Amino acid sequence: MADRFMHTVLTPAVLEAERHYYGRTYPTFDTEPESDAFTEAEVDFIQSRDSFYMATITENGWPYLQHRGGTKGFLRVTGPNELMFADHGGNRQMISVGSLAVNDRVNLFLMDYPSRSRLKILGHAKALDAREHPDLVEKIKPPGGHASKVERIFVIKVLSYDWNCPKFITPRYTADEVAKTVAPLKARIAELEVQLKQRTSS
Template sequence: MAATYLKTMFGPRSRILQEAAGSRASYARMEAHAGERDMLSARETDFIRARDSFYMATVSEHGWPYIQHRGGPPGFLRPIGGNRIGFADFTGNRQYLSTANIAADDRVSLFLMDYPNRRRLKLIGHAHASDDPAHIAALMIPGYTAQPERMFLIDVVGFDWNCPQHIVPRFTEAEIQQGTEAMREELARLRARIAELEGPTS
């Protein structure tokens, strides 16, 4: 349940607009179940492990929102116990915007997308950088050559699943290859059969 997420994110103005739209009563019932945090279940942790990218929002010291795309092999963002998730912060363009923002204000918001299946998971939490060897060992990716500068740990406070409306399915090259494998194998078989029937050409 996203009760804590909703209670945390809804402000007075959004509640006024919900009241005008007729949706406030439904959201109020959901918020009433909010505890200390929304606890991650197997559904969320499995989804998190399967992602190869996500978007993370932080707030600058000037009060402006900043959104950064993070990517890596599937599983580079992973649950590491309880409601904590983490990822290796690989060397990039050295602007250090997210790193600086988190040092000043540890609140973050993450968007995790599953375009083929039209699903998305939103997370909010408190983040901090770590150079603890145990965290580094837990978040390193075997065989991946990019070098991390630090590890980020995020203590998830709330989350919410969104409906598939307006999510356009998109597929990676690997997903397209997997989805068309049987068709390509059948095409190769038919071509071989045609060549066999036609016999050698002079």
């Protein structure tokens, strides 16, 4: 468990709720821990995701949760405490971009349903105009390209992260994951069908 993550989210109200329901609280820290750098495990996990959820806070104080998707590796680890991803043209509502202009706090939620793993990330983000940063566009454009051009670049300075327990995560599989799993079965079925046809025709 990353110390800085828990130090950030264990507010007095949270600790009071823990005392109320469980009669105890998680350990707290006398001094603020340092920001947590990614290890190889986090880097591999992050850059193998094809989607994640990102929460921002709107100008009038409401949480806003958005799903982001792309090819595996579209969310890039660009430093020990830094993430970037390319933002393409969408519904043009600009809720996340506008919210970050007022409050730069974000929470990312990354899921691996087959292995029942999840990674939570706290950070400070900014959205850069891609027209003003062509060098960054080349650096972080998604693997395999994208149908629409990059309009913005999200840069996230990571404060901390935490791995959550797998309890109650229902395993789910993408179409590609299912296809890879059943491919040997289909090949075996085809092989047996050929053998059966040969026997019945002889």
